Amino acid sequence: MRKIIFESLLHGPLTEPSPGADSAALAEVGAALARVARKRFGRSLAIREVDAGSCNGCELEIHALNNAFYDIERFGLRFVASPRHADVLLVTGPITKNMRQALERTWLATPDPKWVVAVGDCAFDGGMFAGSYACVGGVSSVVAVDLHIRGCPPKPIDLIRGLLALVEHGGVTRGTN
């Protein structure tokens, strides 16, 4: 124990310095998103995340939206536990055959009007899992998609920019494919 204390005094903390360069961009994009969401909905935007076969890389970036740095609740976005309370379905993964029905049922349980956002290259067209016997393909092969956010995985700031584009210009999902 004494050795650990001594070494930590000598070498200082091993944590990474907090990000600073794009914090201004984050604040700007987040504030714009909060403004548009309040104007269009009169309340915060409710998001239900659906992992439909992802490797969980996209989930790590989505989870980061709730950490102390991104903290998207301050911009009027919140994740909800049930699709019945959601405005937006954030779907990841190449849609495995096992998850196809779950995605369809989640889509049906989400009240209209609703938006579907496909997150990551796998959700776009199957990505590196395209052609696998276990996968159906991109999200659009199961439900109508309003927005694709590409990347493997996309960064949290890209997710926020995508959601801003969605609430500013997005349409309303009308039916399953």
Ligand code: SF4
């Ligand atoms: S897009 Fe990349 S990070 Fe996201 S689920 Fe596919 S392989 Fe994983």
